[in-house]
Amino acid sequence: MEITALEFQRFQTFLKVASGISLADNKQYLVNNRLRPLLNEIGVDELDDLLSLIEAMPDDNLTMKVVEAMTTNETFWFRDSLHFHALEQKVVTELGEKGRISLWSAACSTGQEAFSLSLSIDKALRLINKRPTVQIVATDISEKNIDQAKQGVYTDIQLSRGLPNETKIDHFKGVRGGWQIADKHRSRVSFKSLNLINDFSDVGEFDVVFCRNVLIYFSMSTKIDILNRIAQRMKQGAYLFLSSSEQVPAEVKGLQIVRDSGCKYYRKR
Incomplete structure (x- = not known):
């Protein structure tokens, strides 16, 4: 063509x-x-x-x-592993004292990021012996992606992209068409289709937001608008993770950069 x-x-x-x-x-x-x-x-x-x-x-x-x-892009389990390390070692340790932890995967694709969040939180909470309620909202522009994510079923090839084999053994069961993640993780995640340029004031308020590898698609003015509205959905002291190559523009107010063990993320002041 x-x-x-x-x-x-x-x-x-x-x-x-x-x-x-x-x-x-x-x-x-x-x-x-x-x-x-x-x-x-x-x-x-x-x-x-x-x-x-x-x-x-x-x-x-x-x-x-x-x-x-x-x-449509490739998606991986535990993509940018330093983010998940920070989530397990610092963020969940701090948030574990709360009775409820709320997270938003703002560009969840076919669900790998949202379920990676659930798996990481599960691991961290076991280490600190805390059991708060964990709720994850996962959104994506693609209704097709959301439909697949709701099933929680992945092929061997999809699982091979970043998922440790021991995690597959412990948290997945064989089903027709592949492997389905455990009900414990599926029940934590609420999937819905959402275009970030539209209003999302009713999506909830969150302790942690992952908005990675999606803002690159937008103009700077649209990116600033989206990030300002994301900041409004973050609780005081909440954490925001962008992809490792992205940063919050100066025009977005109220978010402070945190650098920790080679990892960069943001916290709402």
Whole structure:
């Protein structure tokens, strides 16, 4: 599929309006690679044909398929392991004194991050012999991802991406189609679809927020807006983890950087 400059600009505008995602000018190759299977599926040849189809017959399902194709990324268990080390060694130790710990996985993909949080907290609480109630809200823009995450079932290949074998043995059971995480962890996590550019004032208030590898899709102004609204959903003293390559812009107020054993995260003052 050959994409003209005008076609690409039209697609950039569509994607920005539909999802808030700002697609860089040098990403034409990504559009080509990600959308080709979808174009084949719906029987059109060119990007313009796809956009004209959406405009002529607005279809939320087709729009979501386009957004999902453009945001699908590899996901891993315990990705950026230093974050989970900090969660286990410092954050949970402190929060363990509370009767309830609330967490938000703000871009949970197919659930690996949310369940990694549950597994890490489980491990840390056993070490300090505390048993607070743990509640995790996990959101993602993709309804397809959320549907899979709710099942909690993963293939051997998916489990091989970062999950220790002993964790698989202790916390998963073999089912048709793969391995299902234990009910204890599934019951802790509430999955729902959410686009971060939309209002999320009713998502809850949290002690810990993981918002990793998603803000890179947005313009700086949108990123600042999202982070300011995330800060409003954080309790006093709560923790925010971004990906290791990201940082909170100066325009976002009330979050103080914490550097600990090679790990960087933020705390609400």
